[in-house]
Ligand SMILES: O=C(O)CCC(=O)C1=CC=C[C@@H](O)[C@@H]1C(=O)O
């Protein structure tokens with residue numbers, strides 16, 4: 001198998017609403033879409049899940065464009081491969097840049113599945129035909145506004161509600177949500193906004209029966225997370241801390257958390273995701289698939305990922321309409337009562353709308369073998 005041609009599209013889309021976390025607010029999203037063709041004319045798609053600024057992670061859209069343009073795409077075009085796992089090995093000498101590596105891996109897996117006439121879910125070993133979906137809500141200035149959004153999402157049937165927290169917008173916010181919704185599956189995500197000095201504060205979340213607290217401390221800090229977990233009843237879920245199989249292995253060994261939020265981009269692709277999945281399954285660490293405010297292309301990959309057996313908790317893969325006035329795939333991703341059907345068509349199982357992709361593309365470059 002080989003890539004015959006790879007086109008990089010820099011796509012720029014505006015979300016319906018701004019999304020605020022402890023590290024900032026985002027509404028306009030630019031990201032790189034990879035369109036790869038094999039020697040038989042099959043097309044594989046991937047979405048590089050960067051943001052415009054390196055706030056969640058060190059990678060950012062223009063940086064990843066350069067990484068792809070100068071290193072990863074030319075290298076991928078030089079090689080032949082039997083299985084997409086080989087791309088992770090090919091890219092391994094380059095340090096980090098996982099989001100950029102993962103987008104080529106994503107397109108390779110899509111092609112690999114299409115060549116066999118099977119869905120991406122089946123190709124990566126997924127077994128579920130439908131998946132449960134949760135929704136992630138940003139920080140709001142106004143509590144009433146947050147409660148209104150929660151009501152809307154609960155009424156739509158989403159299977160869990162995640163709210164972002166930061167210092168000053170934490171215990172009181174959770175308390176008020178619980179006053180209105182004592183029983184909904186609820187979790188919080190701090191995006192690294194706290195330190196071990198906040199143990200007493202974070203302990204105040206324990207009475208509220210949260211499913212988990214996501215990434216309370218700094219990304220690299222597995223040791224401090226392990227210390228914090230000893231003091232908390234609420235399970236810690238790791239997001240920004242997990243960039244590799246070894247990170248997951250060490251986190252499990254140290255007891256840095258009890259749950260892992262898998263973002264395929266963050267770990268460098270589906271091949272590495274699968275290894276971490278199997279490790280977590282063996283260690284009885286439940287997982288769920290995190291979102292990166294993706295367009296439908298990245299969302300389609302996340303749906304396939306969530307179909308793996310150890311993704312036992314609802315993920316962030318909400319409907320296209322939660323983010324976009326119009327998505328770039330057809331059909332868009334629909335969620336009914338918090339449930340999403342895993343597509344059975346070959347590859348990612350959604351069509352990329354050429355017309356819409358062109359409309360949102362601001363830069364484009366094609367490489368041939
Ligand atoms: O709905 C989604 O796609 C998930 C949104 C979300 O929570 C996140 C998106 C991007 C970066 C982070 O803020 C983040 C997260 O930490 O999980």
Ligand SMILES: [Mg+2]
Nearest residue numbers: 189214215239
């Ligand atoms: Mg997170």
